[in-house]
Amino acid sequence: xxxxxxxxxxxxxxxxxxxxxxxxxxxxxxxxxxxxxxxxxxxxxxxxxxxxxxxxxxxxxxxxxxxxxxxxxxxxxxxxxxxxxxxxxxxxxxxxxxxxxxxxxxxxxxxxxxxxxxxxxxxxxxxxxxxxxxxxxxxxxxxxxxxxxxxxxxxxxxxxxxxxxxxxxxxxxxxxxxxxxxxxxxxxxxxxxxxxxxxxxxxxxxxxxxxxxxxxxxxxxxxxxxxxxxxxxxxxxxxxxxxxxxxxxxxxxxxxxxxxxxxxxxxxxxxxxxxxxxxxxxxxxxxxxxxxxxxxxxxxxxxxxxxxxxxxxxxxxxxxxxxxxxxxxxxxxxxxxxxxxxxxxxxxxxxxxxxxxxxxxxxxxxxxxxxxxxxxxxxxxxxxxxxxxxxxxxxxxxxxxxxxxxxxxxxxxxxxxxxxxxxxxxxxxxxxxxxxxxxxxxxxxxxxxxxxxxxxxxxxxxxxxxxxxxxxxxxxxxxxxxxxxxxxxxxxxxxx
Numbered sequence: 001x002x003x004x005x006x007x008x009x010x011x012x013x014x015x016x017x018x019x020x021x022x023x024x025x026x027x028x029x030x031x032x033x034x035x036x037x038x039x040x041x042x043x044x045x046x047x048x049x050x051x052x053x054x055x056x057x058x059x060x061x062x063x064x065x066x067x068x069x070x071x072x073x074x075x076x077x078x079x080x081x082x083x084x085x086x087x088x089x090x091x092x093x094x095x096x097x098x099x100x101x102x103x104x105x106x107x108x109x110x111x112x113x114x115x116x117x118x119x120x121x122x123x124x125x126x127x128x129x130x131x132x133x134x135x136x137x138x139x140x141x142x143x144x145x146x147x148x149x150x151x152x153x154x155x156x157x158x159x160x161x162x163x164x165x166x167x168x169x170x171x172x173x174x175x176x177x178x179x180x181x182x183x184x185x186x187x188x189x190x191x192x193x194x195x196x197x198x199x200x201x202x203x204x205x206x207x208x209x210x211x212x213x214x215x216x217x218x219x220x221x222x223x224x225x226x227x228x229x230x231x232x233x234x235x236x237x238x239x240x241x242x243x244x245x246x247x248x249x250x251x252x253x254x255x256x257x258x259x260x261x262x263x264x265x266x267x268x269x270x271x272x273x274x275x276x277x278x279x280x281x282x283x284x285x286x287x288x289x290x291x292x293x294x295x296x297x298x299x300x301x302x303x304x305x306x307x308x309x310x311x312x313x314x315x316x317x318x319x320x321x322x323x324x325x326x327x328x329x330x331x332x333x334x335x336x337x338x339x340x341x342x343x344x345x346x347x348x349x350x351x352x353x354x355x356x357x358x359x360x361x362x363x364x365x366x367x368x369x370x371x372x373x374x375x376x377x378x379x380x381x382x383x384x385x386x387x388x389x390x391x392x393x394x395x396x397x398x399x400x401x402x403x404x405x406x407x408x409x410x411x412x413x414x415x416x417x418x419x420x421x422x423x424x425x426x427x428x429x430x431x432x433x434x435x436x437x438x439x440x441x442x443x444x445x446x447x448x449x450x451x452x453x454x455x456x457x458x459x460x461x462x463x464x465x466x467x468x469x470x471x472x473x474x475x476x477x478x479x480x481x482x483x484x485x486x487x488x489x490x491x492x493x494x495x496x
Contacts, residue, residue: 015075023070030063144188147407148197148326154399157325160214165325168210176203196407200280200322207317211324217265217317220256221248223451229340232474233353237339237346240474241461245451261449264315266291271315273427274307280319281413283426286441287312298432298441320415320423328409330420330491331359334396343392345385354380355393360492365404369397409491418484420491424449425484446471 096102152158157165167173187193223245232238249260264271270289276282284303288296313319329337335355338344344351358376363369374390401408413421422429430444443449451468454461478488 015071015078019074019077020071021074023067023072023074025067026070027064027067030060030067034060034064144193144405145197147328147402147405150399150402151326151328155325155327160325164213165210166204168205168213170209173205173209195405196411197405198278199412200318204318211317211321215317217262218250218252218255220250220252221260221262222250222256223247223260225453230336231339231346231352233350233356235350237350237352239339239457241455241457242452242471243454243461243464245453247449247451261320264320265317272312273315273319274312279413280313280322281422281426284432286427286432297435298427299435300431301433322415323412326412327414328400328407328412329396330409331356331396331400332489332491333420334400335359335393338392338396344389348381348384348386348389351389355389355396356492359393359397359401363401363403366398366402369401369403370394373397418486420486420489422484422486425486429484 097106152162225243226246227241227243230240230242232240247260249262250256250258251262251265252258258266263269268291272287272289273283274285276284284300285307286298288298290296318324335344335352338355339346339352344355346352348354354377358373361372363372373393377386377390377393409420413423415421415423415426418424424443428441428443428448430440432441433439434441446452447468452471453464453466453468455469455472
């Protein structure tokens with residue numbers, strides 16, 4: 001396909017070299033992939049895939065630029081070579097379809113080009129689908145996130161892809177999410193990362209742009225009937241159950257009465273707060289802007305000065321639902337559930353107390369914890385049939401305790417409620433007073449957010465009081481102490 005030409009003819013083109021050809025092929029494939037992915041993005045805009053934007057607007061253009069640079073590098077190299085060897089006989093590309101050899105070469109080139117384009121399309125499509133998968137996020141790319149991945153698999157959002165919440169739609173957030181994660185990749189490669197992983201994620205996308213694509217906080221939900229089954233730590237592991245109505249309410253007058261817990265999400269309200277700790281557990285200052293523009297500031301008496309304006313946060317879904325997909329059960333709650341489901345044998349004397357005590361002991365790794373749990377249970381109950389109980393307690397440890405990453409319930413407080421963490425009482429503790437009139441912040445009594453219908457066990461639990469009951473703690477010696485739930489309930493055993 002090439003033929004020598006006289007030296008006197010025009011000089012050999014600087015574009016005729018293997019480096020330039022390779023660059024042109026890479027650039028052509030990248031351009032084809034970019035156009036193909038762009039078409040997918042446009043066609044599927046209503047269900048935009050987060051990683052599709054990364055591949056379309058970052059990866060494909062990067063390979064396109066690489067190809068162009070190779071083309072230019074080849075041309076520069078050829079130019080330098082020609083300048084250094086002016087007597088070299090140049091060749092130029094010549095295709096003559098009357099020659100069988102040229103026809104065969106052109107046919108192979110056409111078949112190869114179409115095959116390359118097909119492989120580029122299939123590869124691009126499969127790559128972005130794999131990169132959005134839960135396996136990619138939890139097992140391949142983010143192995144350091146094993147605790148979060150395990151909790152995710154047992155959570156309420158286990159069928160929601162990780163990228164739906166952590167990235168969301170829109171090209172700008174694709175770029176932000178990955179650029180912000182570059183230092184994390186560097187830390188993983190050097191095995192230099194915090195243990196446990198800090199939470200909350202300060203640069204996470206606002207929940208209005210992710211959570212509210214599925215959830216609708218303004219919708220009137222009303223009261224939800226919930227039953228909480230607990231067991232005491234006495235020798236009989238006595239059951240104590242609370243049935244209550246949780247007043248979720250609604251946050252928009254267009255869809256029902258405004259009130260209940262979702263009042264905080266009323267679009268006309270503006271609730272802001274200042275936290276003094278990274279986990280947003282200590283909140284001494286709250287500002288509420290009413291629909292009519294009236295502003296009320298609540299302060300704790302021990303908070304002096306003014307908050308840093310840059311650290312004032314507007315309240316959203318994540319301030320209560322802060323562990324929506326990565327919740328670690330407390331030992332107390334996990335053993336309660338296992339007892340309720342019959343996985344732990346409640347006939348074993350003091351099994352609730354024993355299991356929780358063993359779970360809260362420090363172990364160097366999960367394997368050591370598994371062995372110690374079995375050994376401890378067998379020592380407490382010699383001669384008893386313990387296979388089911390041992391398996392259940394070991395499963396609790398496997399799913400909620402990660403010593404290598406120092407991750408468990410104690411490092412990740414759950415703000416949904418107020419039993420094992422301050423939660424609602426971070427603000428509604430009766431100690432936040434309005435600036436000016438010193439009135440307490442509303443909703444500091446039990447009946448504001450829930451109504452207890454029944455409590456206790458047996459006949460007591462069968463008697464339902466629609467008007468509500470006063471909560472009766474199993475331990476009568478705490479009445480009138482002014483303690484909040486989390487002052488005693490910390491996920492471990494409690495004296496009853």
